[in-house]
Amino acid sequence: MAEPLVADHVLEYPGGYTRSVGPVIGRFLTSLRDGRIEGVRLADGRVLVPPTEYDPLTSNPVGDDWVAVGPRGVVQSWTWVERPRPGKHGLDRPFAFALIRPDGADTAMVHVVDAGSADVMSVGMRVMPRWRAARVGSITDIEAWVPLADGEEPQPAPANTAEVEGDTVNGIVVPIRLEYRRSAGVATTRYLLGLKEHKILGERAPSSQEVYAASRGTDPKTGEPTSIVVEVQDRGTITTFCVVNIPGLSPLAPEVPYVSAQILLDGANNTFFGLIRGVPVDDVRMGMRVQAVWADELVADHTSIKWWEPLDEPDASYDSYKGYL
Amino acid sequence: MAAERCAVVGVGQTRHRSARKDVSMAGLVREAAVEALEDAGMTWSDIDALVVGKAPDMFEGIAMPELYLADALGAVGKPMIRVHTAGSVGGSTAIVAAKLVEAGVHERVLTVAFEKQSESNATWGLSVPMPFAPPLVAGAGGYFAPLIRAYISRSGAPRHIGHLVAVKDRRAALRNPKAHLHLPDIDLKMVEESFLLWDPLRYLDTCPSSDGAMAMVLGSERVADASAGPVAWVHGMALRSEPTMFAGRDQINPQAGRDCAQDLYRQAGITDPRRDFDCAEVYVPFSWYEPMWLENLGFCELGEGWKLTEAGATGPDGDIPWNMSGGVLSSNPIGASGMVRFGEAAQQVRRRAGDYQVELKTGKALGHAYGGGSQFFSMWVVGSDKPQ
Numbered sequence: 001m002a003e004p005l006v007a008d009h010v011l012e013y014p015g016g017y018t019r020s021v022g023p024v025i026g027r028f029l030t031s032l033r034d035g036r037i038e039g040v041r042l043a044d045g046r047v048l049v050p051p052t053e054y055d056p057l058t059s060n061p062v063g064d065d066w067v068a069v070g071p072r073g074v075v076q077s078w079t080w081v082e083r084p085r086p087g088k089h090g091l092d093r094p095f096a097f098a099l100i101r102p103d104g105a106d107t108a109m110v111h112v113v114d115a116g117s118a119d120v121m122s123v124g125m126r127v128m129p130r131w132r133a134a135r136v137g138s139i140t141d142i143e144a145w146v147p148l149a150d151g152e153e154p155q156p157a158p159a160n161t162a163e164v165e166g167d168t169v170n171g172i173v174v175p176i177r178l179e180y181r182r183s184a185g186v187a188t189t190r191y192l193l194g195l196k197e198h199k200i201l202g203e204r205a206p207s208s209q210e211v212y213a214a215s216r217g218t219d220p221k222t223g224e225p226t227s228i229v230v231e232v233q234d235r236g237t238i239t240t241f242c243v244v245n246i247p248g249l250s251p252l253a254p255e256v257p258y259v260s261a262q263i264l265l266d267g268a269n270n271t272f273f274g275l276i277r278g279v280p281v282d283d284v285r286m287g288m289r290v291q292a293v294w295a296d297e298l299v300a301d302h303t304s305i306k307w308w309e310p311l312d313e314p315d316a317s318y319d320s321y322k323g324y325l
Numbered sequence: 326m327a328a329e330r331c332a333v334v335g336v337g338q339t340r341h342r343s344a345r346k347d348v349s350m351a352g353l354v355r356e357a358a359v360e361a362l363e364d365a366g367m368t369w370s371d372i373d374a375l376v377v378g379k380a381p382d383m384f385e386g387i388a389m390p391e392l393y394l395a396d397a398l399g400a401v402g403k404p405m406i407r408v409h410t411a412g413s414v415g416g417s418t419a420i421v422a423a424k425l426v427e428a429g430v431h432e433r434v435l436t437v438a439f440e441k442q443s444e445s446n447a448t449w450g451l452s453v454p455m456p457f458a459p460p461l462v463a464g465a466g467g468y469f470a471p472l473i474r475a476y477i478s479r480s481g482a483p484r485h486i487g488h489l490v491a492v493k494d495r496r497a498a499l500r501n502p503k504a505h506l507h508l509p510d511i512d513l514k515m516v517e518e519s520f521l522l523w524d525p526l527r528y529l530d531t532c533p534s535s536d537g538a539m540a541m542v543l544g545s546e547r548v549a550d551a552s553a554g555p556v557a558w559v560h561g562m563a564l565r566s567e568p569t570m571f572a573g574r575d576q577i578n579p580q581a582g583r584d585c586a587q588d589l590y591r592q593a594g595i596t597d598p599r600r601d602f603d604c605a606e607v608y609v610p611f612s613w614y615e616p617m618w619l620e621n622l623g624f625c626e627l628g629e630g631w632k633l634t635e636a637g638a639t640g641p642d643g644d645i646p647w648n649m650s651g652g653v654l655s656s657n658p659i660g661a662s663g664m665v666r667f668g669e670a671a672q673q674v675r676r677r678a679g680d681y682q683v684e685l686k687t688g689k690a691l692g693h694a695y696g697g698g699s700q701f702f703s704m705w706v707v708g709s710d711k712p713q
Binding site for chain 1: 347351355385396400401443445446448449450452454455457459460463466467470471472473474475478479521522523568570571575576577
């Protein structure tokens with residue numbers, strides 16, 4: 001048995017997800033943009049920094065009693081990152097992730113301390129923010145916290161060099177990138193390797209005559225492994241279809257209008273989606289007989305079948321495919 | 326059999342819109358939750374447990390909303406569960422919450438479902454290219470439009486039936502101040518002239534993309550009996566699922582939907598749904614799904630659904646109004662849409678549906694949701710009277 005194919009997969013929304021932040025987080029981010037740290041005082045007197053929208057204990061709205069905190073802060077806990085990862089971490093040299101409680105706050109925030117060496121770090125150490133010059137209303141407007149020596153005065157934030165939009169920060173963009181390594185599994189691997197050999201391989205379970213192309217490895221009715229490989233034809237019948245007029249739905253989509261159809265292959269007992277070309281879209285019919293158009297260079301990938309074109313055959317009867325709608 | 330009775334004692338929802346840039350996700354769900362609590366005459370401390378639902382994580386990039394929303398929903402120190410069954414999630418979330426009451430585990434459960442689709446793009450979220458998977462080149466409508474074509478072919482329905490539903494549900498939405506789409510000039514001509522997206526589906530045959538949330542407070546019999554306002558008693562609940570693809574699958578009229586309805590009707594004593602319900606809130610994201618689900622849910626014989634639609638039976642003056650709130654065609658915060666159906670059904674039997682209230686005769690209404698490739702179904706029956 002061939003080893004399952006594996007491939008890298010990146011899940012990333014183009015441009016990053018947006019987050020409308022609401023009035024409370026919006027005010028906090030606006031103060032950061034202005035080079036200040038603000039918290040909110042709860043009914044019981046505690047000051048939350050960063051603020052939450054709702055009191056974590058009572059779930060009541062936090063109210064509007066804003067308090068300037070810091071800029072001095074104290075490290076409550078920390079861990080050292082010896083090897084920062086490019087693109088993952090904000091600093092390109094070793095640093096600490098730390099819980100930092102700004103003076104005047106009752107809670108701590110997670111941030112980074114640019115201390116140079118782990119030897120400098122300690123619980124209880126005094127720190128101050130190092131502000132970016134270009135501040136956009138983000139927690140990273142504080143580039144890092146740095147050690148504050150006895151008697152040292154924190155540096156105020158420099159004048160903002162970023163172009164500022166609007167009086168308050170209403171939203172942020174949060175790029176999220178997830179990297180996976182995916183295995184195709186044995187059944188899909190068999191199918192894809194078949195495409196490379198100009199074959200469409202179906203599979204069935206020993207207890208059933210129903211052939212699935214491309215099988216996911218089990219008979220969906222019984223869960224039994226589809227261990228028996230059955231070659232099916234690279235021709236079949238359009239059971240149903242739609243005409244797509246929306247451009248840009250996929251990088252792989254052809255120019256609109258195009259037809260996306262469910263095709264029942266000769267010898268198979270399931271349909272799958274394929275593009276229909278080589279015929280005006282208005283001439284495509286349910287029951288139309290079609291043939292795969294193979295790529296010039298075959299690979300173990302779905303792209304080995306480029307699309308499907310009509311066969312010079314009479315349409316299949318409705319009865320022959322009505323059980324597949 | 327259910328050991329305890331359960332009723333909807335509070336309902337709240339946001340005004341659904343294309344984008345709620347003024348609030349965070351927490352702020353959005355909070356609006357619906359607060360309204361439901363106020364409706365129930367309760368505060369956060371009255372709630373025993375929470376059940377939240379939303380649709381695929383890729384829609385907003387929030388993988389664990391139950392963690393993020395704990396403080397916003399008063400869940401600190403309480404049980405909190407997240408449910409996920411694609412587009413049907415709003416319905417199945419409500420069912421999980423109601424089961425906690427029926428099982429006698431909790432007496433007051435807050436359930437909330439939401440989607441803030443403006444934070445990304447639903448079409449992207451539904452068709453992310455995956456290695457080894459067949460490329461998805463036609464979008465969500467590209468999945469359903471061929472099934473609609475097959476329905477039209479099989480039933481012999483005239484081509485304008487879908488447009489009738491598109492107009493009916495948008496006209497209904499004009500009476501619902503919380504609906505996303507308010508199209509005062511909607512008529513057949515406007516639908517017929519809208520862009521042909523996925524032939525046979527035109528732009529106005531499809532649902533919008535909305536930001537919104539729905540919440541309900543579910544109470545035990547004791548809680549419901551003590552409620553100052555009207556309640557909606559749960560008469561039955563059912564969930565079914567099936568694979569997207571198997572040999573002989575009826576994709577137009579899925580077995581899971583038929584089985585789900587049959588189970589539901591048996592519990593609720595429904596023998597003729599067209600007669601036994603005063604109205605129904607059914608998940609119709611593409612106009613043609615009204616006649617398709619009329620058949621799947623047993624409101625008529627196979628192939629007859631479009632005739633009910635054409636005759637106006639499902640309209641506001643018909644004998645079995647469907648989607649008096651405007652339905653999914655008028656508001657579609659996907660994760661919430663199923664719960665909106667469930668909650669709107671409850672509002673009808675509570676006589677709380679305002680300008681789109683139906684006349685109550687049997688006092689029973691159907692709430693319905695489906696998701697995935699027509700493969701997850703969740704349904705409930707609610708009634709004005711306590712079940713026997």
